[in-house]
Amino acid sequence: MDHTRWLDADEQRTWRAFLTANRLVLDRIERQLSQDSGMPLAYYEILVRLSEAPGHTLRMSTLASTALSSRSRLSHAVARLEEAGWVRRRACPTDRRGALAELTPEGMAVLEAAAPGHVESVRATLFDHLSPGQQAALREIVETLIGALSETPEWPAAQDATCATDARR
């Protein structure tokens, strides 16, 4: 019994174009950032989030849920950023198992140096090619998706399969 709801021709085309466009856009952004500032987009985003936080400091878990998801990824990333001297780790005063990440002045300087080139490439890659109507439509679409997908966990950021072991008891 094959009750698969296959994609029709239009959907196929949309899906493949979606994948291709994403790759084209993100590859460019990522490449520009890597070449000009020596950091991947994910690290840039971490610095941005920290720069916007009060005291340039954020709890690890907060930072993880803000656009980054996986805790493991953040740990590795912050470890590298700390080596580079852009970020410093501090103990959380209220919760002794917590950790705070703080943007250093050097990190702030690097971020400020990277920002213009990055913004320019975002503009040149994405916005310059879309009409105001398309930009509005794009925003509506992606916000719809975020609403739909972040409220339906299914596998939210729950990377720990701790549940799997006890679920059938």
Place this chain on the structure above:
Amino acid sequence: MDHTRWLDADEQRTWRAFLTANRLVLDRIERQLSQDSGMPLAYYEILVRLSEAPGHTLRMSTLASTALSSRSRLSHAVARLEEAGWVRRRACPTDRRGALAELTPEGMAVLEAAAPGHVESVRATLFDHLSPGQQAALREIVETLIGALSETPEWPAAQDATCATDARR
């Protein structure tokens, strides 16, 4: 002189939502495929392309430019797919430096087994949340981007910096 064309509030919001939505969508698709079929999306796409080719065979470079870009990536990927037995490498009869990739019957079977779950997850992740109008708008937007970005090489798939050494002669 700071002539950076910064993003205004609307653009900021669109860009961040774009990044978030992409991550949400692709993470789900990728996770479903990895869990249920043990392969990343990139490999699945290679199998799809081969399955659609005459004789289930495609030249490596053709396969690379079809949705995959980087030649190096394809080499590594096909090496893994060959280990798994989904793909076989053959010599190109007309060009002795070329190589052909051929989908094996086992690879075809694996692809057919993986397809329903993948399609279902694409539907559940993307299409089910978008109105027909949004789907049409999305397609128009991503096709616009593809048109704009693939015609402007800048760094198309030209990963080889051979030009850099002679450009200034």
Place this chain on the structure above:
DNA sequence: GCTCAACAGATGAATGCTCAACTACATTGG
């Protein structure tokens, strides 16, 4: 015909990400 640049692929090191443990602390229920 030879030379030299372009092309097709492969390869290895380095990097970032995922997954599955694991440690340490906190919190809840009895």
Place this chain on the structure above:
DNA sequence: CCAATGTAGTTGAGCATTCATCTGTTGAGC
């Protein structure tokens, strides 16, 4: 107050991708 469970974060192995480099082949110009 103590056990059990949940939470915060780290760590290391495995894998995919990237970059730079390298080999071998083709093709164009002299």
